Amino acid sequence: MSSSTVPSPKFTLSKKVVLEQYNKVREVVDIPAFSSKTNPRVSPMIEENTDGFLSVHMINELKHVRDMSRVLFLAQGWTSEIVEDLYEKGIRSFAVDNEFDLDVLLSTIEPTDWKITLLLRLKLKEHSLRTERYFVFGMTSDVINERVTQLKDDHHIEQLGVHFHRKTQNVNEWKIQQDIEDVLTEQTLEAIDILNIGGGLPSEYANTNVDVIGGIFRRLTELREWLHEKDIQLMIEPGRFISAPAGKLITYITGVYDNNIIVNASVYNSDMDAILVPVKLRVEGEVGNNAGKPYVIKGCTPCSMDLFRYRVYLKDEPKIGDEIVFINAGAYNFTSNFCDLEEIPTEIIE
Numbered sequence: 001m002s003s004s005t006v007p008s009p010k011f012t013l014s015k016k017v018v019l020e021q022y023n024k025v026r027e028v029v030d031i032p033a034f035s036s037k038t039n040p041r042v043s044p045m046i047e048e049n050t051d052g053f054l055s056v057h058m059i060n061e062l063k064h065v066r067d068m069s070r071v072l073f074l075a076q077g078w079t080s081e082i083v084e085d086l087y088e089k090g091i092r093s094f095a096v097d098n099e100f101d102l103d104v105l106l107s108t109i110e111p112t113d114w115k116i117t118l119l120l121r122l123k124l125k126e127h128s129l130r131t132e133r134y135f136v137f138g139m140t141s142d143v144i145n146e147r148v149t150q151l152k153d154d155h156h157i158e159q160l161g162v163h164f165h166r167k168t169q170n171v172n173e174w175k176i177q178q179d180i181e182d183v184l185t186e187q188t189l190e191a192i193d194i195l196n197i198g199g200g201l202p203s204e205y206a207n208t209n210v211d212v213i214g215g216i217f218r219r220l221t222e223l224r225e226w227l228h229e230k231d232i233q234l235m236i237e238p239g240r241f242i243s244a245p246a247g248k249l250i251t252y253i254t255g256v257y258d259n260n261i262i263v264n265a266s267v268y269n270s271d272m273d274a275i276l277v278p279v280k281l282r283v284e285g286e287v288g289n290n291a292g293k294p295y296v297i298k299g300c301t302p303c304s305m306d307l308f309r310y311r312v313y314l315k316d317e318p319k320i321g322d323e324i325v326f327i328n329a330g331a332y333n334f335t336s337n338f339c340d341l342e343e344i345p346t347e348i349i350e
Contacts, residue, residue: 006252006321009265011346013330017246018045022052025201025242028220031235033072035199038239038331040064041346042246053093055199055237062089072119072196072237075101080108087114095163095196097121097137102147109156116156119163119196120144124179138164141183152191160191161235165198177223194233197223201241204328205279206309240331247330249281249344253322259295263324266299266306269341273332280309284325287315297324301339 025032033053034046043064046052054065057074059082065071068090075083075096083105086094094116096102102120109116123138139147144162151157162184176197180189202213224234249270255262267274271281283297292313299306308326318324335343 006254006264009249009251009263009270009344011270011329011333011344012248012250012349013039013041013243013346014246014349015045015049016350018042018242019049021238021242021245022046022050024217025236025238026050026052028217029224029236030233031194031196033196033235033237034242035237035239036061036064039243039247039333041348042243042330046242053235055239059086072117074121075105077101078104080104083108087116093117093119095119095121097163098139099143099147112156114156115158117159117161117194118151118157119161119194120147122162122164122183124164124183144183145185145188148188148191159193161194161196162188162192163196163198163235165200165237176219177226189230189232192232194235195227196235196237199237199239199241201236201238203240203244203331204282206282206312244328244331247328247333248284249326249329249333251324251326253318253320253324254300256318256320259293261295261297261318261324262300263297263308264300265344266301266303266339266341267308268299268301268303268306268338269335270333270344271308271326271329272334272336274308275305276332281326281329283309283312283314284327285314285316287313289313291315293317301341303338 022032031053033055034042035055036043037057040061043054046054047065047067047070053070053072055072055074056062056065062068062071069092071091072093072095073086073091075094078101092115094105096105121138122144123140148160151160180195201216227234249265251263251265253261254264273279274281292315294311294313295318296310297308297312299308335341
């Protein structure tokens, strides 16, 4: 088979796996809220088949949702007009990460008879290197404690909570109870109804260690028990953990030379994670270094960073036209217009 006649690449997304992953989370928390930005095609599956919420950051994402009462909308730089529009759409749960947005919300609802759930985002210290790469969301603990005291008796707020977020694939930041006790006063813990710990549940990639997942789930169970003693519900916003295992990226080899494999897809239209995080997708059928030959898997563009895998060991000798299937590929598979790349279609599998 010549490189010009190989099939086009595609994603597959398994509804069955999505729901299996969701149920794993549902067993250890009170309120799961799937993070829509991870893969918006998963949102309708969650809405139609579970009791979960959907965590949404952008108005554009709402086109994937029917029941707006199940949306947690995370605000950033909004106006009263936006708040009014969201409420009219049926959204009743909001999270704000700064005092400006909080004051916009409060001034908008003050003359109304609206009832909402409100979460205040806490700036919680992360034990990671200072790379100046990440924007720091949230309000200081002093502001959170003060504002919770002010808002706990507000008749517009049916449920009040605190929200924070760990960076994706962060497997070392799960001593949450101690962190919370260090920054929130006892009065704040008595006043809130919900603690939303955000996302960050890890998924399995070629360059990550997920042996810690069992320990993380045990910590979640312990955290939930501690919160229940204080009449607080535990909320979490998993995205990658639910969507990644449900997806595969099916590509085809268009060239093989030396130890290099060229496939007919690019990280720029399938796996931007490989550059941004970076995490590297596993390959279906890859073997250990004692059982196969090492190959580089290169994307189709001229960019030297267009690398799916710098080294993967394969047992069989690859040939033009062969499939290369990347697994755990269902999260953050957004595209770009680099080199006029086309968006890769997704096939939903029941």
